[in-house]
Amino acid sequence: MIISDKTIEIVEKEQKCIGCNACMKGCPMLDRFCDSPKTLLKKLLDEKSFDYKLPYSCMQCGYCTKVCPVDVDLKHLFMELRKDTVNQTDGKLPKDLNTSNVAMHQKLSFTGLFSKKIQHLESDTVFFPGCALQAYSPDLVEKVYSYIRKTTKGAGYYNVCCAKPTKMMGKDSEFQKIYLGIDEEFKRKKVKRVITGCQNCYMTILSNSPDIEVISLWEYIDKSGVPAEAKNKYKMKKEEGLNTNKSEYSFVLHDPCPTRDVDSIHMAVRNIIADLGIEIDEMKYSKGRTLCCGAGGMVAITQNDIAKAHMRRRATEKDADYILTYCQECVESMRRGGSKSLHILDLIFLDDFLEVNQGNQSTLDKWKNRFIAKTARL
Incomplete structure (x- = not known):
């Protein structure tokens, strides 16, 4: 694919990359295409063309920009390369991207x-x-x-x-x-x-x-406050010796990447969990520096092997019985990665989270x- 003049301007701007590779520690896909984003950016500038699989392998999670010391924005660049691909194919994207499902x-x-x-x-x-x-x-x-x-x-x-x-x-x-x-x-x-x-x-x-x-x-x-019946319900069960098996499970929290920069949401979720009487552990990559669950950018459809590998990585970055999160796509990704996962709403509104089916739904069931x-x- 040919890089458009508009996108070339972005490539030129991002030549400021210093090659520290901080972004590659949490990125699911860069190592599939380069040994350093600095090398990749130079190649894009020199050749003024790209492999269409490159932008459709980016989960659009924003981790790279968050950790970059010079604010290189690969998320934006890869989205513009997606637009270039759409424009050059008249919207009929290559079949091996499986976008007909989308x-x-x-x-x-x-x-x-x-x-x-x-x-x-x-x-x-x-x-x-x-x-x-x-x-x-x-x-x-x-x-x-x-x-x-x-x-x-x-x-x-x-x-x-x-x-x-x-x-x-x-x-x-x-x-x-x-x-x-x-x-x-x-x-x-x-x-x-x-x-x-x-x-x-x-x-x-x-x-x-x-x-x-x-x-x-x-x-x-x-x-507004959690529902009265949910307030401290897991703490009370533990203190009263009732159904203690439900309160003795351990949890880690996964923050979804779309709102990595919204601190008020991170705080609100943790306040809710505390109000339920649950203690959680934080994952190594959390809040603003959280990692994608593996489903971002529709990569589970366009480059499924990359998505699956990252789901396994993220799902095993925990030392707990359940990964708790507040995005249904993230819940499903953690399960696909091999871990038990719950939506925070399961804990608030269901009587018994142990009855939540840990299998992933079929497409037909979702519809x-x-x-x-x-x-x-x-």
């Missing part, structure tokens, strides 16, 4: 079978659960929405995909067209605040709806759950 996901997501306009709105606040959480458990989504309705009178419910998968493919103009419909719905219903149940949705809405106050579900729960979530009378 296209089908997006096509189905915006049909009447799996999406619905804002419902039950009697205020200026909407709950936006995201498609991953709905695919995981419609029942859990219903419990969360019920909690939100109790703490914010008249909160609405918006069942739609945020369209980030389209954006991740490098199809920016297509994404903008789709997202325009989402933003127009916010404006039609005079929505001022959106509570997101997904880290990707949080960042997507924050970046594309500047007039909307976006708050993560975790910040919302931290501020069934999304249909149930769409048709449910929340």
Whole structure:
């Protein structure tokens, strides 16, 4: 693929790389293409061309920029190379990237079978659960929405995909067209605040709806208080000697990468966990320097071998019974990597987390759950 003039300017800017290789310690893919990003950047500049598999191997997690002493932004560069690939193939990406699966996901997501306009709105606040959480458990989504309705009178419910998968493919103009419909719905219903149940949705809405106050579900729960029945429930069980097997399990916390720079979310999640009466250990790479779970950037589809290898790496970077996290894609990745994992909502709203199925759902089951979530009378 030929590097566009616009992207060449970015390549030239990033020649400031000093070759310290700090980024390679946590990056899932750079070592597949180079011995140093400095070498890679020089090659891109000299040849003014690239292997299309390069940008579609980047998980878009931002770890590289976070640890770079001179602020080289490979995440941005690789996204621009994705756009170059889209432009040079007229949107028909190479078949071995398997992006037809993403296209089908997006096509189905915006049909009447799996999406619905804002419902039950009697205020200026909407709950936006995201498609991953709905695919995981419609029942859990219903419990969360019920909690939100109790703490914010008249909160609405918006069942739609945020369209980030389209954006991740490098199809920016297509994404903008789709997202325009989402933003127009916010404006039609005079929505001022959106509570997101997904880290990707949080960042997507924050970046594309500047007039909307976006708050993560975790910040919302931290501020509103965990449900009364969940307050210290694991601590109480341990102290009272009841079901002690549930409280004696150990947990480590994995922070999802989309919100690595949102300290308020990191703090809120840890406050919630403490309110539940659970003690956690931190992973070596956490908060702002967390690692991707392996599913970022749609790499599990475009370069599955790289994704699987990183899922195994991340899932084994723990010394605990369960990896606890607050992104459903991360939960699934940790399980694929060989570890037991739970969503923080499992601990808040379920009676017994030991009954959570640790197997990964089939694609069909996920679509069934999304249909149930769409048709449910929340």
